[in-house]
Amino acid sequence: xxxxxxxxxxxxxxxxLPSEKEEFYSNSLKDIIKWVDNLKKVDTSKTxxxxxxxxxxxxxxxxxxxxxxxxxxxxxxxxERAQNFFKVPKVVE
Amino acid sequence: MSNNWEMVIGLEVHAxxxxxxxxxxxxxNQFGSDPNENVNFIDSGxxxxxxxxxxxxxxxxxxxxxxxxxxxxxxxxxxxKNYFYPDLPQGYQISQFExxxxxxxxxxxxxxxxxxxxxxxxxxxxxxxxxxIHDIDPKYSFIDLNRVGTPLxxxxxxxxxxxADEVINYISSLRQLLMYIDVCDGNMQEGSLRADxxxxxxxxxxxxxxxxxIKNLNSFKFIKQAIEYEFQRQIxxxxxxxxxxxxxxxxxxxxxxxxxxxSKEFSHDYRYxxxxxxxxxxxxxxxxxxxxxxxxxxxxxxxxxxxxxxSLDKDIAKIIIAEKQNANLFEKMISESxxxxxxxAAWLVGDIFxxxxxxxxxxxxxxxxxxxxxDLLRLISDDVISNKAGKExxxxxLNGEGKPSELVKELGLEQVSDSGxxxxxxxxxxxxxxxxxxxxxxxxxxxxxxxxxxxxxxxKGKGNPKLINKILLERLKK
Numbered sequence: 074x075x076x077x078x079x080x081x082x083x084x085x086x087x088x089x090l091p092s093e094k095e096e097f098y099s100n101s102l103k104d105i106i107k108w109v110d111n112l113k114k115v116d117t118s119k120t121x122x123x124x125x126x127x128x129x130x131x132x133x134x135x136x137x138x139x140x141x142x143x144x145x146x147x148x149x150x151x152x153e154r155a156q157n158f159f160k161v162p163k164v165v166e
Numbered sequence: 167m168s169n170n171w172e173m174v175i176g177l178e179v180h181a182x183x184x185x186x187x188x189x190x191x192x193x194x195n196q197f198g199s200d201p202n203e204n205v206n207f208i209d210s211g212x213x214x215x216x217x218x219x220x221x222x223x224x225x226x227x228x229x230x231x232x233x234x235x236x237x238x239x240x241x242x243x244x245x246x247k248n249y250f251y252p253d254l255p256q257g258y259q260i261s262q263f264e265x266x267x268x269x270x271x272x273x274x275x276x277x278x279x280x281x282x283x284x285x286x287x288x289x290x291x292x293x294x295x296x297x298x299i300h301d302i303d304p305k306y307s308f309i310d311l312n313r314v315g316t317p318l319x320x321x322x323x324x325x326x327x328x329x330a331d332e333v334i335n336y337i338s339s340l341r342q343l344l345m346y347i348d349v350c351d352g353n354m355q356e357g358s359l360r361a362d363x364x365x366x367x368x369x370x371x372x373x374x375x376x377x378x379x380i381k382n383l384n385s386f387k388f389i390k391q392a393i394e395y396e397f398q399r400q401i402x403x404x405x406x407x408x409x410x411x412x413x414x415x416x417x418x419x420x421x422x423x424x425x426x427x428x429s430k431e432f433s434h435d436y437r438y439x440x441x442x443x444x445x446x447x448x449x450x451x452x453x454x455x456x457x458x459x460x461x462x463x464x465x466x467x468x469x470x471x472x473x474x475x476x477s478l479d480k481d482i483a484k485i486i487i488a489e490k491q492n493a494n495l496f497e498k499m500i501s502e503s504x505x506x507x508x509x510x511a512a513w514l515v516g517d518i519f520x521x522x523x524x525x526x527x528x529x530x531x532x533x534x535x536x537x538x539x540x541d542l543l544r545l546i547s548d549d550v551i552s553n554k555a556g557k558e559x560x561x562x563x564l565n566g567e568g569k570p571s572e573l574v575k576e577l578g579l580e581q582v583s584d585s586g587x588x589x590x591x592x593x594x595x596x597x598x599x600x601x602x603x604x605x606x607x608x609x610x611x612x613x614x615x616x617x618x619x620x621x622x623x624x625x626k627g628k629g630n631p632k633l634i635n636k637i638l639l640e641r642l643k644k
Contacts, residue, residue: 085435087250124243124265124440130448131244136185136222139192140206147205147311150212157201158299158308161252165300165307 077102171367173397174374175333176325178362179340180318181350182294183226189293189317190217190260190444197356201310209314211255216443223317224447226349227267227291228457230319233343233464234286236271238454242290244444247436252309253296261292261320263438267447273343275335284336285324294318319349325364325374330393334386337361346490347461360384363393366410367400375400376410380417380424392417396424468493476500476507485515491529498533503540509547510540517560538563542570549630555579583630585637588621591629592637595620606642614638 079099083090090098144157153160188195191208208215231238243265246258268289274281294316299308321340327333341359344350351358361384366377380396383389395417400410415424440446463471465487472483486492496514500507518539522529532539542563546556551574559573567573574580582588595617596603606613614635621634 081435085437124446125442127445129445131219131445133219133221133224134192136187136220137192138187138194140194141192142206144200144202144205147202147207147210153306155303155306155308157203158310159202159252160303160306161309163300163303163305163307164252164298 077106170369171397171401172328172370173393174325174366174368174377175327175393176364176377177321177323177327177333177336178364179321179323179337180294180360180362181321181340181344182358183223183317183319183349184351184358185220185222185226185317187220187222188315189220189223189291191315192218192220193315195316196312197353197358199312201308201312203312205311205314209255210311211257217260217441219444219447220317223291224267224449225457225460226317226347227289227319228449228454229347229349229461230289230321230344231268231271232458232461233347234268234271234273234289234321234340236268236286236289238449239265239267239269240449240451240454241265242267242447244291244441244447245438246441247292247438249436251295251298252307253298253311253314255296255311255314259293259295260441260444261438262290265446266290273336273339275332275339277332277335282326282332284326284332287322287324289319289321292318292320325366325377330390333361333363333389333393337386337389342465342488342490346464348490354384354386357384361389363389363396365393365396365400367397367404375404376412378410378413378415378424378426380415381427383417388417388419391422392424395422399424465493472507472511476511478508478511482511482515485519486511489529495529495532495536499536499540502536503544505540505543505547510543513539513543513560517557518564521561521564532564535564535566538570545570545574549581549583549632550574551579551581552627552631554627555581578628580628581630582625582628583633585633588625588629588633588637591621591624592617592634592641595624596641603642614642617642 077099079090079095079102082102083098148154148157148159151159183195185195187193188204188209191206193206193209194204196204208217228238230236242262244260245263247261247263248258250257266288269287271286271289272283273286274283276282294313296309296311296314299310302308323336327336337359341350341352341354344359345352353359360382363380363383364377365380366375368375378396378400380392383392396415403410411426413426415426417424468487469483472478472486473480478486486496492514496507496511499505499510499514503510518532521527522532539560542556542559545551546553551559555574555577559570559577559579562568562573563570568576599617602613602616606617617638618631618634621638622629622631
């Protein structure tokens with residue numbers, strides 16, 4: 074099994090990991106992967122990949138507009154708002 | 167020197183589909199609304215909300231498939247592309263990855279006098295993200311989610327393009343086609359059509375180099391500038407003994423330079439996987455076939471028709487097919503009148519387009535004036551008024567100042583085509599011109615022009631020049 078880059082994973086997950094916990098989480102993740110790796114024991118060389126457990130096709134709707142809520146509804150959980158914008162700590166690329 | 171270098175370019179063009187509602191929600195798909203006006207709980211990524219596929223988007227994708235010579239795939243799959251950004255509240259973009267709805271298409275572009283086939287690898291449906299505004303507050307970003315969930319068709323070409331001009335031709339042709347089949351409004355300023363440019367350089371005939379991607383260009387001017395800058399930048403690095411790093415670049419419109427995005431140390435790890443909220447799209451052949459007639463005539467079809475049926479010149483036909491609204495206006499006038507199409511076309515690309523340009527109008531805005539325009543053209547082609555008088559009246563007709571026949575009367579521009587009356591004028595004009603008459607009979611054609619001018623002047627420009635010419639010749643040859 075390949076090694077786990079715990080720093081990179083915590084970056085991708087946007088989680089701050091104290092350095093003393095890195096080894097613990099690294100090992101936990103390794104255990105999980107080892108367990109999931111059991112799946113590799115199954116021979117899938119002759120099996121088509123399955124994208125969904127049902128054989129059905131996506132359910133569709135017609136291209137019609139309906140409005141179900143107000144701007145205030147959408148902004149009601151925002152940590153901060155300014156006029157009708159969500160206000161978040163600056164993120165600039 | 168850049169002489170022995172060449173650029174290799176592939177493009178990702180994002181076209182916003184002009185549906186009424188969004189890809190997976192029934193919020194309005196509309197530009198220019200107040201902030202967060204077109205946002206519901208699906209768009210804002212509230213827990214437990216489920217996306218529902220808008221069939222209008224599939225329909226538009228299939229139309230695009232026909233227009234761009236794609237294989238239309240009966241089976242396609244939506245996947246989640248995971249990344250964190252405040253204007254992407256779900257935490258992932260729903261896109262198609264392994265199984266796009268369209269694959270292996272192409273279009274032909276013109277390069278000089280030749281055509282070049284540009285192969286297109288794939289086109290897939292995906293959601294647009296929202297907008298972050300950074301310049302209102304020094305410490306905060308303001309987020310507007312109106313654009314979240316807007317349907318995009320991402321059209322990915324093979325690296326078949328080799329100059330900025332080819333790129334611009336390719337995007338113009340794509341834009342023209344998408345507008346013809348009515349799936350995209352083509353408004354680049356509003357971001358309805360944007361391009362990411364993948365560019366690498368190589369010495370002629372050598373292997374492909376490492377490419378850089380320039381993100382989010384939304385005008386032909388910037389695309390050209392960015393390509394030329396990036397081409398030179400890469401050559402300079404290699405000439406200086408360096409190597410090109412595979413990077414995502416931003417184009418700074420104020421300096422005309424490209425620069426690498428800051429987060430390059432973590433090239434994205436999108437962790438695609440099939441979206442468990444959405445079943446695969448499985449289309450039947452019947453569903454696909456049913457959409458074919460909606461594609462309508464494509465620019466090339468119209469071009470051939472104009473040449474074959476209406477005997478237009480190539481250059482004039484090209485101007486008319488350039489935009490669908492030109493072609494619509496032209497065909498409306500043909501269907502409403504018996505004036506020769508060739509005559510209509512000449513006036514359309516001449517004085518009528520000049521008027522539109524001068525007054526900053528949309529071609530569409532003349533759609534309700536076609537009857538008046540063709541009435542005026544009828545008066546000109548029937549010699550009721552002169553060409554010159556026609557040019558004088560046209561702007562008034564286009565401004566809706568009156569009916570052509572009324573304007574002709576009002577301004578006294580009716581042409582004198584009564585041969586009795588013209589004969590009188592001509593006879594008077596010839597009095598005392600014995601010397602010139604002899605000159606003409608001696609073979610000097612220039613004198614004829616002099617006489618025509620004299621007669622026209624005598625009629626205050628209203629005499630029918632063709633008729634004057636004819637009668638004059640009869641008189642002079644006696």
